[in-house]
Amino acid sequence: MGSDNAVSGVVGIVFMVAIVIMLAVGVYAYSNGMLRFSKATVDISYNVDKVTNSIIIVKGSNSYKYAEGTTPNLVFRDESGNEYYVQADLSIGTGTSNLRQTTISGGDMITGFNEGITYTMVWKPTNQIIGTIKF
Numbered sequence: 001m002g003s004d005n006a007v008s009g010v011v012g013i014v015f016m017v018a019i020v021i022m023l024a025v026g027v028y029a030y031s032n033g034m035l036r037f038s039k040a041t042v043d044i045s046y047n048v049d050k051v052t053n054s055i056i057i058v059k060g061s062n063s064y065k066y067a068e069g070t071t072p073n074l075v076f077r078d079e080s081g082n083e084y085y086v087q088a089d090l091s092i093g094t095g096t097s098n099l100r101q102t103t104i105s106g107g108d109m110i111t112g113f114n115e116g117i118t119y120t121m122v123w124k125p126t127n128q129i130i131g132t133i134k135f
Helices: 009-031
Strands: 045-049 053-057 062-065 072-075 083-086 118-123 128-135
Touching: none
Parallel strands: none
Antiparallel strands: 045 053, 072 083, 072 118, 118 128
8 A cells, every 4th residue: 555654746746847947937037138147347447638639547457458469459439430449559540450469557648539539438349338538
């Protein structure tokens, strides 16, 4: 006959159904973007010198570089959408063959901005807008 120590089959089925439902909810949340893996935000502070049309980095980070090879990280976009990159001499330009490869550090002075133009500073890997500057 039956054992008094056995777990009811109904209880086992209820547990299995509950586990399947929890797994389904997890898969649904992940596939619909409810579970997002956030990317670190870039924290760069700067001052604008309108006399010399330059930007002075106040605080950068050891982990952020101006560029990786020929791929720029820090980009300046004008009102027309043209992109300018930080060159090896800390001036802005459109070429990617001579990009600055060092970390963005306090005291760096980026030059070459044109008076009367508004630039948007963008961290290109995440398309994060850092700030907007009008010279």
